[in-house]
Amino acid sequence: MDWRWDFTFDVVLPKMWEAAGVTVWATVASFVLALIGGLILMLLKTHRSPWISRPATEFIEFIRATPLLVQIFFLFFLLPDFGITLPPLTTGILAIGIYNSALCAEVYRAGFQAVPKGQWEACIALNLSTYRTFRDVIIPQSLPPIVPALGNYLVAIFKETPLLSFVAVAEIMQISKLIGAEYYRFTEAVTIAGIFFLVMSLIAAFLIRLVENYVKRSILH
Amino acid sequence: MVPRIAIVIGLAAFLAGLSVATFAELKMFLPAILRGAVVTVQISVLSWLVFMAMSLIAGVARAKASGAVLWLAVGYIEVFRGTSLLVILFWLFFVMPEFGLTMSPVLAGVLGIGLNFGAYGAEIARGAIGAVPRGQTEATIALNISPWNRMTRIILPQAIAIMIPGMVNLTIELIKATALVSAVTLVDITYASVQQNQLHFRTVEIFAITLMLYYCFAQFVRFGGDALEERFSRHLSKRV
């Protein structure tokens, strides 16, 4: 094996630095989209009318059962057919966001279901308003399971962003591929991409644990 | 469960109907997609074997081993969970030759997916082993059962029943993840449909078929998993 440090520092790292920004932006934007989308899907899924809850349930199941990459390609090729032309990055963020909305919806639902039925009944017995019921009783109790699960999806989204390289978004993986193609050297770029993901994931996992403990301590004494 | 069976049947009927209705059109791209489906199934089955083997080996090591073996298991799990699958595939296929180890696309794909999912599966296996009541271990000590027999005959059979739901979910994720193997030049369903789309520009039909194929694979695994879970946990429920 030969690892060239000059190549690493002069060519790979500067390009990777810019690409890391794209990766982080794609991660954050997709995550925010997923948080909001997940809430909407959860509300639809738990809606009283089966005409709303049933399609929502099947949509979630369908999204979860099919590969994100295919969904990205589908959106990428489909949207222009409807006259919508978006930059690949935006299309990719949309696809990752929708995909993870379906996953987050389940997290929210599981979180609310984890609150014992007696708590809802107590709120009715105390004649609390719906707003008060959620704000003071239900949400504080459902946060401890929800927060770490959402954190894990943030990390998962981060690790999904390399898929955007399939539609030529200039994120970390795409840049490593391009460097590889241009200089016929994959070793440095791909290895650094791997280390980048590994280190960021480990840091994120550590942070999630901190937040998890904080939430547990501050809400359930 | 029944409605979902209906959906799968409905989808199959829809696919059949579609193929009759637009037979001439489908003839252009369906064969290529089905050839891709064969590759997807091959890679799925092979990498599933690697995934299960690594899950059990690393899971048992993580739960019960100490010293170097434990650290090896922890290292494997953290590294392969921490990196992105696509990066792992690239690394195996494009960087490993630098270390003098050139892999065929199939081998790189199977190893990459298998090792990546094995790391997730190991955590499920570890959790399941930990969920077997402590009394079971104590009973094996009282009966002087050897550590090997304790693990293989007492703990694992019970742990496997506990880990089935998690492993079923991971199996579905694994099938979905095979969509990435075009990165190592394999032409699976996903890549075949991209190619066909670029040739024929029938985005909706092509991707509808592709998505439904994956959906059917997932539901198929789900049924199998439910049946397996039912079979394994029959004797473990508190009261029959």
Added chain:
Amino acid sequence: MTHPMIQFDKVLKAYGALQVLKDLDFSVGKGEVVSIIGPSGSGKTTVLRVLMTLEGIQDGTMYVDGEPLNRMQKNGVLVDASKAHVRRIRSKIGMVFQNFNLFPHMTALENCIEAPVHTLGQSKAEATEEAMRLLTMVGLADKAGHYPSQLSGGQQQRVAIARTLAMHPEVLLFDEPTSALDPEMVGEVLEVIRDLAKSGRYTILLVTHQMGFAKEVSDRVCFFDGGRMVEQGAPDQLFDNPQNARLQQFLSKVLEAG
């Protein structure tokens, strides 16, 4: 010279700063039936658990049939026992648990032949024959093909006793064998234990809350409190004429409760 079947020599067991057994000296003769009573947290269950090597001890030596269990002779001195040594000595002891701990994925019969076949190396036919004999003895021959989840608590505990006997132990440890049972099932389990005690073939250590039963079957009763054996003696003497104030207190509370 005859040695005791079980002997504890200055055994110390602690969880961190909490001493559960404090320099315990204690012995049980061959064929003797000894009940251990005491309040919760007195260390009575711990005596059985350290003897079964479910938990380690910090200091002292335990002997089984004259041979050290947690130590072994090496070049004339006692050193910490190897795993093989522990397994050899441990084979003389069997234990029946409060929560039965049957293997849930095996039938009653499979539970009883698992260790004889895979640890003792008996043939399957041989082990099955003996297991059926034992299951008949505990009155469960007709349940041989049932899984634990299909049996009542009392039936599960009787299977557990048969499973223990199948390993031919010389010492039987019973750790509150009826505590997890519904009241109507206690009798059937006690009956089996009574027969074992009367047979005189086993050295028995019984931790129990059933005072009446302890009085009936024991040759000797030991009262534990705070990690020490506070008083011991023949059942009549200990129950009818307790000397120690803590024991008097304990007995009055237990008898009050029913």
